Amino acid sequence: MALATRMAFGHELIEIAKTREDFVVCNADTKTCGLEKFGEYFPGREFSFGIAEQNLVGGAAGLAACGNKVFIATFAVFASMRACEQVRTFVCYPNLNVTVIGTHAGLQVGGDGATHAAIEDVAIMRSFPNMTVVQPADAVAARAIAHAAVDFKGPLYVRLHRNPVADIYDPETYHFEWGKANTVADYGSDMTMIVSGILLKKALDAAAILKDQGVGVRVLDMVTIKPLDKEAVIKAAKDTGAIMTIEDHTIFGGLGSAVAEVVVQNCPVPMEIVGIQDRFGESGDPELLYRDHGMDVDSIVKKTKALVGKKEGGKK
Amino acid sequence: MSRFHFTQTDVQRLESQAQQLRRDIVSMIYAAKAGHPGGSLSAVEMITALYFHVMNIDPSNPDWPERDRFVLSKGHACPALYAALARRGYFDPALLNTLRQYKSILQGHPDMNKVPGLDMSTGSLGNGLSIGLGMALSAKLHRQNYTTYVMLGDGEIQEGMVWEAAMAANHHDLKNLIAIVDCNGVQINGWTNDIMTLEPIADKWKAFGWAVVEVNGHNMKDVLTALHTAGTMRKPTVILMRTVKGKGVSFMEDESKWHGAAPSEEELVKALSEINMGGVV
Numbered sequence: 001m002a003l004a005t006r007m008a009f010g011h012e013l014i015e016i017a018k019t020r021e022d023f024v025v026c027n028a029d030t031k032t033c034g035l036e037k038f039g040e041y042f043p044g045r046e047f048s049f050g051i052a053e054q055n056l057v058g059g060a061a062g063l064a065a066c067g068n069k070v071f072i073a074t075f076a077v078f079a080s081m082r083a084c085e086q087v088r089t090f091v092c093y094p095n096l097n098v099t100v101i102g103t104h105a106g107l108q109v110g111g112d113g114a115t116h117a118a119i120e121d122v123a124i125m126r127s128f129p130n131m132t133v134v135q136p137a138d139a140v141a142a143r144a145i146a147h148a149a150v151d152f153k154g155p156l157y158v159r160l161h162r163n164p165v166a167d168i169y170d171p172e173t174y175h176f177e178w179g180k181a182n183t184v185a186d187y188g189s190d191m192t193m194i195v196s197g198i199l200l201k202k203a204l205d206a207a208a209i210l211k212d213q214g215v216g217v218r219v220l221d222m223v224t225i226k227p228l229d230k231e232a233v234i235k236a237a238k239d240t241g242a243i244m245t246i247e248d249h250t251i252f253g254g255l256g257s258a259v260a261e262v263v264v265q266n267c268p269v270p271m272e273i274v275g276i277q278d279r280f281g282e283s284g285d286p287e288l289l290y291r292d293h294g295m296d297v298d299s300i301v302k303k304t305k306a307l308v309g310k311k312e313g314g315k316k
Numbered sequence: 317m318s319r320f321h322f323t324q325t326d327v328q329r330l331e332s333q334a335q336q337l338r339r340d341i342v343s344m345i346y347a348a349k350a351g352h353p354g355g356s357l358s359a360v361e362m363i364t365a366l367y368f369h370v371m372n373i374d375p376s377n378p379d380w381p382e383r384d385r386f387v388l389s390k391g392h393a394c395p396a397l398y399a400a401l402a403r404r405g406y407f408d409p410a411l412l413n414t415l416r417q418y419k420s421i422l423q424g425h426p427d428m429n430k431v432p433g434l435d436m437s438t439g440s441l442g443n444g445l446s447i448g449l450g451m452a453l454s455a456k457l458h459r460q461n462y463t464t465y466v467m468l469g470d471g472e473i474q475e476g477m478v479w480e481a482a483m484a485a486n487h488h489d490l491k492n493l494i495a496i497v498d499c500n501g502v503q504i505n506g507w508t509n510d511i512m513t514l515e516p517i518a519d520k521w522k523a524f525g526w527a528v529v530e531v532n533g534h535n536m537k538d539v540l541t542a543l544h545t546a547g548t549m550r551k552p553t554v555i556l557m558r559t560v561k562g563k564g565v566s567f568m569e570d571e572s573k574w575h576g577a578a579p580s581e582e583e584l585v586k587a588l589s590e591i592n593m594g595g596v597v
Contacts, residue, residue, distance in 0.1 A: 024457065047453055047488070055446045055480035062450020062464075065428070065436055067381065068457070085440060090447060094428050094437045 123253025188216015389444020442475025533557030
């Protein structure tokens with residue numbers, strides 16, 4: 001199966017709404033994740049705010065202040081930047097029960113280009129007190145997070161991608177737990193890849209190639225970026241002596257920074273942060289963009305060898 | 317009997333209560349050595365009318381789901397709201413003098429998780445009407461009868477988000493939402509219309525589909541009547557209350573420098589003496 005994480009999340013929420021009436025959806029006229037049809041299926045439980053994201057978040061905060069569980073859906077760029085202060089001051093500060101669904105994250109947005117590619121949203125959202133940040137790697141995880149989000153209390157940011165990605169997980173065995181990393185591959189102890197989001201597939205492909213070339217890496221899916229699974233990060237540093245982070249986000253302030261904060265303060269080891277370089281996105285095939293920023297499988301393989309070499313060099 | 321009904325005795329009681337709030341405001345800002353007296357004093361009659369007569373609230377049950385809501389979008393005027401909540405019995409008035417102090421429940425701008433009876437954290441201007449919109453939508457969703465009141469400053473409606481919310485309130489047909497604009501004509505750097513022209517304010521709200529009620533915000537009887545009128549409208553209603561910034565303290569009136577400044581001890585004594593002697597226009 002191949003489905004976009006945004007569509008998997010949105011459709012699952014619509015499924016959940018058939019048996020649960022304890023949440024509402026607020027929209028701001030975007031085609032985000034299928035939730036724009038929520039009001040057709042569940043009249044009265046969806047509120048339209050038009051193209052007005054600040055009011056969208058403020059209105060959601062008012063609904064939440066009256067005891068409602070609120071999901072708001074818009075593009076990650078608008079949720080994190082157009083309505084940045086509303087998320088910070090009126091959702092996070094009062095610690096209200098609002099789930100912000102940010103779709104069209106990262107370079108995977110492709111053709112729409114820099115204005116619509118959210119490359120800074122994790123850095124922004126994770127800096128807010130009270131905020132929890134999650135990012136599924138595939139549709140299976142996205143559906144599991146939809147169920148968890150309905151029962152979640154407090155401010156939550158769910159980061160979702162636009163285009164279909166192949167399933168990695170088996171729905172029968174996948175288990176989502178808040179704040180816990182999943183070990184998805186363990187080929188040895190030369191290095192650990194810590195990944196969040198859809199680039200997990202590239203990490204796994206790279207890990208398989210590296211295995212054949214005699215480099216054994218572990219791959220962790222850091223589905224919850226905040227609060228970070230510190231124990232898993234420290235264990236990875238101690239067990240494998242080198243860490244590479246991989247994310248469809250700027251190299252500043254996202255997963256790489258979150259992991260580095262833990263590593264440098266607890267168990268310093270060589271690190272490589274793979275992500276979007278210090279420039280804006282642009283139009284183009286996402287795969288070309290990933291290659292341009294050194295986030296494709298070949299680049300990950302090369303960077304892994306370099307990092308492992310650095311680690312061994314340090315030991316001499 | 318309707319909570320909008322009032323007698324001359326009520327008016328006198330509320331006028332006297334308003335003067336108590338004024339004493340509290342200048343005293344707590346003096347104690348804090350900082351705060352916003354001007355916009356607190358201009359809002360006093362309306363906040364008094366709401367908390368001591370009109371709003372359906374229960375201080376012994378501050379989280380009562382059916383209560384009327386009040387959002388102080390102009391959050392810097394919180395000394396007026398804190399004084400009202402304390403005098404209405406939500407918390408000990410002795411706490412008023414802890415305004416802005418470390419570990420006080422009375423933050424420089426209001427925190428709903430610290431103050432009993434406070435319906436929303438505010439302080440960043442332009443946001444409150446959206447919050448009130450969400451509260452009014454919730455009432456509609458759950459078929460509740462409460463009214464949501466949102467008080468804004470006149471300078472505050474320079475923020476574009478206010479008009480996003482105004483548009484949405486009409487779209488969602490929220491007759492249970494009442495906005496109150498404290499038109500004191502002064503913002504931090506001077507006269508509002510020198511900084512960014514607001515007029516014609518009434519026409520702007522009408523164009524967004526709102527009913528408009530205009531009132532002298534320092535005449536208690538007129539304020540109560542305006543709230544009654546607003547409560548009977550069949551669409552979202554804004555009360556434009558014409559007020560004087562710093563009302564009740566002569567040297568603070570119409571002076572932008574008292575937007576955010578604390579009185580000295582001498583000024584406090586003078587202010588309290590004027591409030592004690594002063595009637596209401």
